[in-house]
Every structure is written in structure tokens, then in C-alpha cells.
Amino acid sequence: MEDGMxxxxxxxxxxxxxxxxxxxxxxxAAGPFPGVVVIxxxxxxxxxxxxxxxxxxxxxxxALCPNLFHRYAPGAKAGDAAAAARAQGxxxxxxxxxxxxxAVSHLRELADSNGKVGVIGYCSGGRQTYVVxxxxxxxxxxxxxxxxxxxxxxxxSPVHPVAxxxxxxxxxxxLLGLFGAQDANPSPVHVARMEEKLRVHGKAYxxxxxxxxxxxxxxxDRPSYRVEAAKEGxxxxxxxxxRHLAGS
Amino acid sequence: MxxxxxxxxxxxxxxxxxxxWFDVDHAVVYFDHPQDAALExxxxxxxxxxxxxxxxxxxxxxxxxxxxxxxxxxLEALDLVSDTAHDRPVGSKxxx
Numbered sequence: 001m002e003d004g005m006x007x008x009x010x011x012x013x014x015x016x017x018x019x020x021x022x023x024x025x026x027x028x029a030a031g032p033f034p035g036v037v038v039i040x041x042x043x044x045x046x047x048x049x050x051x052x053x054x055x056x057x058x059x060x061x062x063a064l065c066p067n068l069f070h071r072y073a074p075g076a077k078a079g080d081a082a083a084a085a086r087a088q089g090x091x092x093x094x095x096x097x098x099x100x101x102x103a104v105s106h107l108r109e110l111a112d113s114n115g116k117v118g119v120i121g122y123c124s125g126g127r128q129t130y131v132v133x134x135x136x137x138x139x140x141x142x143x144x145x146x147x148x149x150x151x152x153x154x155x156x157s158p159v160h161p162v163a164x165x166x167x168x169x170x171x172x173x174x175l176l177g178l179f180g181a182q183d184a185n186p187s188p189v190h191v192a193r194m195e196e197k198l199r200v201h202g203k204a205y206x207x208x209x210x211x212x213x214x215x216x217x218x219x220x221d222r223p224s225y226r227v228e229a230a231k232e233g234x235x236x237x238x239x240x241x242x243r244h245l246a247g248s
Numbered sequence: 249m250x251x252x253x254x255x256x257x258x259x260x261x262x263x264x265x266x267x268x269w270f271d272v273d274h275a276v277v278y279f280d281h282p283q284d285a286a287l288e289x290x291x292x293x294x295x296x297x298x299x300x301x302x303x304x305x306x307x308x309x310x311x312x313x314x315x316x317x318x319x320x321x322x323l324e325a326l327d328l329v330s331d332t333a334h335d336r337p338v339g340s341k342x343x344x
Contacts, residue, residue: 041281044283072302078283080303086254086276087294087296148250160252214288215288222288
């Protein structure tokens with residue numbers, strides 16, 4: 001059984017053709033393999049996120065995480081880059097979509113790609129996943145506790161001009177949502193509103209909320225880590241991606 | 249949850265980082281997920297210099313109560329110096 005993988009930092013072309021750093025992990029076994037774009041959380045393109053990317057490769061996905069903070073601090077440590085991005089007002093949705101589009105293209109162009117690419121995001125990455133799934137042609141999307149998918153007018157900004165929930169009519173792939181029942185944003189009320197919107201617009205979705213879990217329950221290096229919720233969540237991810245990213 | 253709320257204020261002074269002292273001209277303050285502190289949310293204060301290398305900054309992450317205690321300590325320290333001539337507008341350094 002071949003369960004080896006390779007992992008390395010590479011350069012891809014993101015929004016407007018800009019060169020940005022990305023972390024790519026690929027199975028060593030013979031393909032073809034589906035691809036997964038991993039959208040990092042607000043603390044940034046960090047060690048924990050790269051561990052998630054490698055996990056996908058172990059499970060026979062080519063996984064790629066674009067460094068959404070690269071432009072703010074090329075070559076900097078993850079924490080310095082995250083701080084620099086924060087100081088400049090954060091990542092505009094348009095720019096994020098462009099960078100993820102570059103990552104999707106890169107994965108589809110791999111010689112051992114099966115042509116299918118999904119996207120998964122955690123925390124702020126979950127919100128960005130929702131935006132991407134409503135904007136780009138990807139084959140499946142997983143939103144892990146993305147806050148501010150439901151956003152009031154006061155919560156919008158020049159970098160986040162549209163509430164992702166208002167993009168729901170344009171959702172173009174099946175969506176898996178994984179949430180903590182004790183999370184404040186997205187709260188159970190927010191999740192219910194998302195479900196209602198998805199139902200009204202006839203979208204394919206599957207939501208799971210975990211009791212005893214709040215925000216960031218997948219983060220193994222944070223006090224928010226919840227073992228049972230994370231174990232169950234990963235099972236849902238493998239089943240969901242297995243169903244929607246299998247080759248034709 | 250991600251708060252996305254960030255406050256930036258102009259400041260004047262110096263910060264001591266791993267490479268020594270450097271001038272600071274603004275501070276970024278937010279209550280959100282921390283980089284390092286073992287907290288779900290932290291009050292982060294990032295002392296920065298515009299146009300400097302991204303690694304040239306000094307940051308702290310505090311729990312909410314610690315941040316309030318720090319804010320109180322800052323104000324108390326300033327109030328102990330009763331001479332209000334010390335309060336100059338930011339950017340007026342060196343002006344008579």
C-alpha cells in the first residue's frame with residue numbers, strides 16, 4: 001500500500017497573475033487524484049494549516065493552500081504576514097477569489113489530476129470558501145465554521161462588500177457545512193438562516209452542528225480543539241469529498 | 249468567531265524588538281483569534297512602523313481582563329504625571 005506523500009512550498013499565479021507562495025502536498029502513489037484547495041484561517045499560512053494540507057495528501061488528494069497573505073509580507077513568517085495583512089485591512093474577497101482560482105487551475109493542470117477540485121476553508125477561510133463556491137467552478141465546497149457568511153450591512157466593508165449569504169443563488173456546487181453548536185459566529189441562528197437560504201434556492205447542501213464544540217474545533221493546537229467533533233467532522237469531509245470528487 | 253474588527257491609531261515612540269529599538273508610528277489593535285496565546289480570543293496590540301520590513305513589529309496578545317488591567321495601568325501611570333504639558337499631539341515632536 002502506497003501511503004507516501006510529498007510536500008513543498010511552491011509559487012503559483014494568483015489574482016491578476018501575481019506570483020504568490022503556496023503549499024502543495026501530493027500523494028506518491030500512481031493517480032489520478034482529485035484536488036483540494038485549502039483556504040487557511042485568519043491566523044494565517046501557518047504550521048497547523050500545512051499539516052491539514054499534508055493530511056489530504058495522505059488520503060490521496062493533491063492539496064494546495066495559497067498564501068493569501070503573501071503580498072503583504074513576501075517571505076515573512078506566518079505570524080508577521082498575518083499581522084501585516086491585518087494592518088492593511090485584511091484580504092479583499094476579490095483578491096481571495098483570484099488566488100483560489102489560480103490554485104484551482106494549478107491542481108487541474110497536474111499530470112495526475114482526475115479533473116475534480118474541491119475547496120475547504122476554516123474560520124475566515126470557511127467564509128471565503130462560501131464566497132468561492134458562489135463564484136468559481138469547483139466541484140465541492142466545505143465550510144468549516146466560517147463566520148460572517150450571514151452579515152449585516154454594518155458588517156460589510158470595502159474588502160467584504162457583499163454578504164456571502166446573499167451570493168447563495170449563485171452557489172454552483174454541493175456544500176458541506178461543519179459548525180460548533182456553541183459558536184457565536186456562526187451561531188446556530190446564523191446556520192439556520194444559511195440553511196433556509198440554501199433550501200429556498202434549491203441548493204445541494206449538508207450541514208452538521210456539533211454539541212459541545214464552538215469555533216475552531218478542528219484546531220489541534222488551540223484550546224478550542226474538540227476531539228469528538230473533529231473526528232466526526234473529518235469523517236464527513238472524507239465521505240463528502242469521496243462522493244463529489246471521484247473521477248468520472 | 250472571527251470579529252474582523254480592527255482599530256488603528258497613530259502613535260509616536262519606540263519599540264524594542266529582537267533586532268533592537270525601532271521607531272513606531274501606528275498601532276493596530278483588535279480582539280480576535282490569537283496567533284499564539286492559548287485563548288480563543290485575545291486583545292492584540294501590534295506596534296508597527298510603516299514601510300518597515302514585515303518582521304519589524306512588536307505584538308502582544310492578552311486575554312480581555314488583562315487588556316483592561318493594562319489599559320487601566322496605562323492611564324494611571326499617565327495620571328501620576330500631573331503636568332499636562334507632556335501631552336502633545338502625535339506628530340508634534342520637537343515643536344515648541
